[in-house]
Each structure stands twice: as C-alpha cells, then as structure tokens.
Amino acid sequence: MRKGNFKRATICMLLAFIMLVAGCSNNDKTSKNSSENEDGTVTLSLFSADPHSQWDNMESPVSKKIIEETGVTLNAEFDVSGGEQKIPLMAASGEYPDLILPKGNASTLVDAKAFLDLTDLIEEHAPNLKKVYGEYIDRLKWSEEDPSIYILPTTPVDQTYWVPGTGFMLQHEVVKELGYPEIRTVKDFENAIREYKEKHPTIDGQPTLGLSLLADDWRIQISTTNPAFLATGAPDDGEYYIDPETYEATMHYRRPEEKDYFKWLNHMNDEGLIDPESFVQKYDQYLAKISSGRVLGLIDADWDVAEAQRALREAGKQERMHGMYPVTLTEEYKHPNFQDTGYLGGWGIGISVDCEDPVRAIKFIDYLASEEGQILQNWGIEGEHYEVVDGKRVISEEEMEKRNNNANYVKETGIGVLKGFSPVYGDGVTDSTGQTYTIANPDQIKDAYTDVEKEVLQNYEVEMWKDLYPQKEEFPVKKWGAGFNIPVPSGSNLELINQKCFDIVKKRIPEAILAKPEDFDKVWDQFMKDLEKAGVEEAEKEYTELVKSRVELWEGK
Structure with missing residues (x-):
C-alpha cells in the first residue's frame, strides 16, 4: 500500500x-x-x-x-x-x-x-x-x-488485531434490506449492490452510487490496486508478490489471477455499478460523497474512510455506515488481512x-x-x-x-x-497495574458499535467484524515482515524502474477498468508489455535480493 x-x-x-x-x-x-x-x-x-x-x-x-x-x-x-x-x-x-x-x-x-x-x-x-x-x-x-x-518504528509492539482494517465495505442498510445475504465473493458483493441500487435509484434525492473507487495519486493503491492481491489470497507486500518458499518477488499485477480481478471491475463498470467519477475525483470529494450516504459499496482501508464513517455516525445516518467483509475473487481464496508479519x-x-x-x-x-x-x-x-x-x-x-x-x-x-x-504497546498488552495500555479490547469495541451495526453482526451470527475473517492462525508468519517495509536504495536502478512501473499502473489500470469489455484483453496485454519494457523483470530480480537480505537480517530476531 x-x-x-x-x-x-x-x-x-x-x-x-x-x-x-x-x-x-x-x-x-x-x-x-x-x-x-x-x-x-x-x-x-x-x-x-x-x-x-x-x-x-x-x-x-x-x-x-x-x-x-x-x-x-x-x-x-x-x-x-x-x-x-x-x-x-x-x-x-x-x-x-x-x-x-x-x-x-x-x-x-x-x-x-x-x-x-x-x-x-x-x-x-x-x-x-x-x-x-x-x-x-x-x-x-x-x-x-x-x-x-x-528510524524508531512506530508500529505497535505485540499488537492483537481485533479490527479487520481492510476489505470490501457495504452499507448496513443494503444487507439489512436484502435479508443479510452471504457476502463472501465479488459476485456476492456485486449482486447485493445491483439489487439494492435497482430498488433505490436515489438516496436523499441524489443518485445512488454502487461502488466508488479512489485513484487520487498514491491512494489508487489503497482503494483500486491493493485489493487485487488481497482478493486473490496474497498478503500486503506493496507492489510485489513474494513467494513464501523461495522469496522470489513478482510485481503483483503480473499474477494471472489479478487479471481476473480487474476484469471483474471492468464488468462492474460495464454494468453501471461503478461510480463514473471514480478515476477523476479527489480525496476530499470521495469522502464528501461517502458522507452523503449515497455510496453503497467501497473497497478500502478503514483509516482511509474513517472520517466519512464518523460523519455519517454524527449525522445520525447509522444505517448508511459500512460493514467490512472478507470478500475474495472466488471461494478458493482466503482473505489474508490477519496474516502475521511479526x-x-x-x-x-x-x-x-x-x-x-x-x-x-x-x-x-x-x-x-x-x-x-x-x-x-x-x-x-x-x-x-x-x-x-x-x-x-x-x-x-x-x-x-x-x-x-x-x-x-x-x-x-x-x-x-x-x-x-513513538513506539507503543499494541492492543491487549497490559501495564504495571494489569490493565491494558489501550482502551481497545473486544468488549470496548463491541460497546462502541452502533445499534444498527450490532443488529447486522447478530444476523450474521458473529460478535465482531473480525469473526467473519480467516484468523491469523490459518496463515504462516511472514519471515520478511512486509514487502512495503523493505527500504529500496535511493537513486538505485530498482527505484527508477519501480517509479516507471507505478506511472504505467496509474495509466493502465483505470484504462483497463473503463475499457469496453471486448477491449479489456487488448489493454491488459499492452499493460504487461509496458511493464516489461520498463524493466520489470530486472526489478523483480533486484527486489528478490532485498527480500532475501531482510530474511537473513531478521532471522531469529
């Protein structure tokens, strides 16, 4: 990210x-x-x-x-x-x-x-x-x-994660009206948005928006591109997928399953279910749109939309706030949100x-x-x-x-x-009095839910949003931590290629999503050729060496 x-x-x-x-x-x-x-x-x-x-x-x-x-x-x-x-x-x-x-x-x-x-x-x-x-x-x-x-890392130490952090988000009113359908795959997500949008073409006098994405500068990664690897079972390692056995790095867009994910977004756009302003709106416009209560679905991180969720809550629009679901491309994948990085x-x-x-x-x-x-x-x-x-x-x-x-x-x-x-202890760590440093614990989190949120969770037969997700015990601990956290040498060839590739991503991904369905493969093939021309294979080799060096540096530490 x-x-x-x-x-x-x-x-x-x-x-x-x-x-x-x-x-x-x-x-x-x-x-x-x-x-x-x-x-x-x-x-x-x-x-x-x-x-x-x-x-x-x-x-x-x-x-x-x-x-x-x-x-x-x-x-x-x-x-x-x-x-x-x-x-x-x-x-x-x-x-x-x-x-x-x-x-x-x-x-x-x-x-x-x-x-x-x-x-x-x-x-x-x-x-x-x-x-x-x-x-x-x-x-x-x-x-x-x-x-x-x-650098003094500020990641919480020994954190227990009780909140998903990222996933596919749907308004509570959507799942409530539809009888709390299973929201497990992108098809489930799509069907819920379509059915509700057809029933309610407007909300508070404004056109209902199905799925709004964000591509404003670096945030294109948070809302538009990072979900491609998460929805296909790969953890967040920035712009690269890292093989857990060999530590070989691949720029994640080159994974065949991610092509299928973006083809689904192309389908969503063709169906009129994606906000037509997704790739031109600025961050403040995106938040304002969500805060209005007319955006049914989001694919984002909780911190990226927290301000809009607070605004909805403060305005008394609890039913227009969003729940977080571990949606993947198909059921063969497990959403790796809770995989442990050490x-x-x-x-x-x-x-x-x-x-x-x-x-x-x-x-x-x-x-x-x-x-x-x-x-x-x-x-x-x-x-x-x-x-x-x-x-x-x-x-x-x-x-x-x-x-x-x-x-x-x-x-x-x-x-x-x-x-x-500064560095701090994470949720669940206790101080000298035996009480947790943070106020976050399961009881506090549940108490903070709105009545609407509690009703939604109850109907899905869970107590917390985390309960819907695969738990960390289902995944191995990542020996390299997180790829995005590995420093790339300043001024290096790798840094230059990474920037060239990211510039290509910012151009080609929106183009692929907005293309006519019959043109998608042609746009995608050109995208892959552009990455190869920019030196992506060389970058992958150099990044692989950085990953292996990180594993050696952290071995046993």
Missing part, C-alpha cells in the same frame, strides 16, 4: 535552484529547528509524510500535559502528498527539521546522511524505548552492511543531523513510550477523561459517547494526537 517515489526528472529540474537557495540561506539554517522559548520549553520542528486531520497544535489538555512533563513542544508540518516531493527536496537542500516521519522514503534521507544513528542515544537516554522494543531491538538495524538505527521495523520517526539537542529529542520520544506517556495518549487525563475505581481506569458512559460520536474528539482532548510519534 505504498506511494510512488517523486519523479527523478522533477528532482533534477529543481535541484540546481534548491542548492542555490540553500547556499544563500545557510546562515538561517537553524531558524526552523529547535529553539528555546521564554518559558524554558523547547520547540522541536517535525515533518510527517502523513496528513493529520486532528492535529491540535499542542494546545489540547493532553498535549499541554506532555509539554509540562517534557518541556518540549512541536512545530509540525504534515504533508498531503506522502512526502513524495518534500523529502527529495529536503535531501537535495541538506536542510532538515529536527524530527522526521518519512514513511517509505527513509532510504532517501539515509543515503543523504540526514539521520543520526540513534544506537548510543537509546542506550544512554531511552530506557522506555528499550523496554518497549524488547526482543525486537535488533530489527531496528538498517541493514547487514549498516547496523545503525536511523514485528515491523522500517517505518517510524528519526532524529535529523540538524537537531541541536538530540538528547532532548530522544528523551521526548522516550517519554511518549513510557507507561505514563502511553496512558495519556490512550486514556487521557485522570479526573478529566477517566476515573480510577478500585485501582482500575474507568471511562464513563458520557465520555465514551463523546469518543464514539464526536468527530473532533482527538483534536479537542489531545488523546492519540502524538501516538504515531
């Missing part, structure tokens, strides 16, 4: 200008970085490749408490383009904020020597980081050749070489990883967001109602605002 790298040609055109500006402004280099405030606190600059719709500017009650405890506040920038442009520009200029969360572009910054090696800082100043990572600390090493620790290193937060006080920076991150810091980020402030009763943290019904229904709860309270900036 990874974004493409910023086009090399664009970098080349801008590089000369950037370096000229950098040379002229070197004397002002530290002005955007750490600075001491009049009250004795320090402001650290931070860049995140992810947007943050609930950012509170460190002004919420929880964030103020963290400033009080650490003496650190953040001046943060959140990118809407996944860092694809900003990070290469940073590397070209040689100027960096104090803290960087680069997602899949860490190698660009590592190659530019933008990050500090955090090994000694962790050993000397970060006992909580050492405790949280525990046995996985060796997975933080960059590579066999370079054992430095540049603990993932690679994506997280790093401290740049421009940080004037790296000790203070690592101590700030270490506080967030402490028991106190994690309780603040999950539960809030005692007496304000929860009470302690008989030694246990208890959230009142009134407060839980706010958590579940106030779309701006995170921003207003600060609970969870900084959670993605």
Whole structure:
C-alpha cells in the first residue's frame, strides 16, 4: 500500500535552484529547528509524510500535559502528498527539521546522511524505548552492511488485531434490506449492490452510487490496486508478490489471477455499478460523497474512510455506515488481512543531523513510550477523561459517547494526537497495574458499535467484524515482515524502474477498468508489455535480493 517515489526528472529540474537557495540561506539554517522559548520549553520542528486531520497544535489538555512533563513542544508540518516531493527536496537542500516521519522514503534521507544513528542515544537516554522494543531491538538495524538505527518504528509492539482494517465495505442498510445475504465473493458483493441500487435509484434525492473507487495519486493503491492481491489470497507486500518458499518477488499485477480481478471491475463498470467519477475525483470529494450516504459499496482501508464513517455516525445516518467483509475473487481464496508479519521495523520517526539537542529529542520520544506517556495518549487525563475505581481506569458512559460520536474528539482532548510519534504497546498488552495500555479490547469495541451495526453482526451470527475473517492462525508468519517495509536504495536502478512501473499502473489500470469489455484483453496485454519494457523483470530480480537480505537480517530476531 505504498506511494510512488517523486519523479527523478522533477528532482533534477529543481535541484540546481534548491542548492542555490540553500547556499544563500545557510546562515538561517537553524531558524526552523529547535529553539528555546521564554518559558524554558523547547520547540522541536517535525515533518510527517502523513496528513493529520486532528492535529491540535499542542494546545489540547493532553498535549499541554506532555509539554509540562517534557518541556518540549512541536512545530509540525504534515504533508498531503506522502512526502513524495518534500523529502527529495529536503535531501537535495541538506536542510532538515529536527524530527522526521518519512514513511517509505527513509532510504532517501539515509543515503543523504540526514539521520543520526540513534544506537548510543537509546542506550544512554531511552530506557522506555528499550523496554518497549524488547526482543525486537535488533530489527531496528538498517541493514547487514549498516547496523545503525536511523528510524524508531512506530508500529505497535505485540499488537492483537481485533479490527479487520481492510476489505470490501457495504452499507448496513443494503444487507439489512436484502435479508443479510452471504457476502463472501465479488459476485456476492456485486449482486447485493445491483439489487439494492435497482430498488433505490436515489438516496436523499441524489443518485445512488454502487461502488466508488479512489485513484487520487498514491491512494489508487489503497482503494483500486491493493485489493487485487488481497482478493486473490496474497498478503500486503506493496507492489510485489513474494513467494513464501523461495522469496522470489513478482510485481503483483503480473499474477494471472489479478487479471481476473480487474476484469471483474471492468464488468462492474460495464454494468453501471461503478461510480463514473471514480478515476477523476479527489480525496476530499470521495469522502464528501461517502458522507452523503449515497455510496453503497467501497473497497478500502478503514483509516482511509474513517472520517466519512464518523460523519455519517454524527449525522445520525447509522444505517448508511459500512460493514467490512472478507470478500475474495472466488471461494478458493482466503482473505489474508490477519496474516502475521511479526514485528515491523522500517517505518517510524528519526532524529535529523540538524537537531541541536538530540538528547532532548530522544528523551521526548522516550517519554511518549513510557507507561505514563502511553496512558495519556490512550486514556487521557485522570479526573478529566477517566476515573480510577478500585485501582482500575474507568471511562464513563458520557465520555465514551463523546469518543464514539464526536468527530473532533482527538483534536479537542489531545488523546492519540502524538501516538504515531513513538513506539507503543499494541492492543491487549497490559501495564504495571494489569490493565491494558489501550482502551481497545473486544468488549470496548463491541460497546462502541452502533445499534444498527450490532443488529447486522447478530444476523450474521458473529460478535465482531473480525469473526467473519480467516484468523491469523490459518496463515504462516511472514519471515520478511512486509514487502512495503523493505527500504529500496535511493537513486538505485530498482527505484527508477519501480517509479516507471507505478506511472504505467496509474495509466493502465483505470484504462483497463473503463475499457469496453471486448477491449479489456487488448489493454491488459499492452499493460504487461509496458511493464516489461520498463524493466520489470530486472526489478523483480533486484527486489528478490532485498527480500532475501531482510530474511537473513531478521532471522531469529
């Protein structure tokens, strides 16, 4: 589910200008970085490749408490383009904020020597980081050749997953009206959408939309292309399918079964069941359309549409919210959403070489990883967001109602605002009192369901959406973690080919879906030829070597 790298040609055109500006402004280099405030606190600059719709500017009650405890506040920038442009520009200029969360572009910054090696800082100043990572600390090493620790992974440690996260989504009203039909294959999904749409051509005075897809920049992977491997039984390894026995990598579009998946989408479009604006709409338009309640089906990740689901709930349109189903192309496949990757290193937060006080920076991150810091980020402030009763943290019904229904709860309270900036324990892990660090547990999740949602689940004879899915015990643990998490060397031939291939994907996949059915094979054949011409076979060989190196690096760690 990874974004493409910023086009090399664009970098080349801008590089000369950037370096000229950098040379002229070197004397002002530290002005955007750490600075001491009049009250004795320090402001650290931070860049995140992810947007943050609930950012509170460190002004919420929880964030103020963290400033009080650490003496650190953040001046943060959140990118809407996944860092694809900003990070290469940073590397070209040689100027960096104090803290960087680069997602899949860490190698660009590592190659530019933008990050500090955090090994000694962790050993000397970060006992909580050492405790949280525990046995996985060796997975933080960059590579066999370079054992430095540049990135502190923010993936929850020892997470128990109780929520599917991704799948095929149908409005509750659809399955309810149709008598709760089995939703197991794409044909089941298609039939439900068609039948309901024919009965209800409009919803609230607007045309009913069957399935809306999203192809806005990198999000084409989340909603349009990644589901092709998930629906054909392959786990999420980014743009490659990795053979679990040989570790050989294949660009996943070249799997024959995925051609069948996209042919199904082509059929859906020909039947008038796909939103005609799917490949031209922007992300905000997509969310607004879902929030209106007229989109029956989605194929997406829960985090990508969470804002729209909250909006529906807040508007009292519970029946127009969506359930998550483990749909696959045919029944021979099992949806691998819950396949275990082991603990993932690679994506997280790093401290740049421009940080004037790296000790203070690592101590700030270490506080967030402490028991106190994690309780603040999950539960809030005692007496304000929860009470302690008989030694246990208890959230009142009134407060839980706010958590579940106030779309701006995170921003207003600060609970969870900084959670993605440090390693944390996952759902199910208990603290020193024997209570879970997070509030997420099966009972809490079920209590948070709407009445409509509970009714739907009851009719499918399960208690949680997870129960509909194949469980992790049905799959082997992936020895390489996740393919998208393996750094591709910046400026490498592999990176260049990957970008060429992704550009082809963004052109050919929409073209194949929108083609006349009789033209689909011709478009697909051209798609395959384009990938071969771009060097996909060479890329597959190079990526295979990266996968094998990752397996060796992580063996027994």
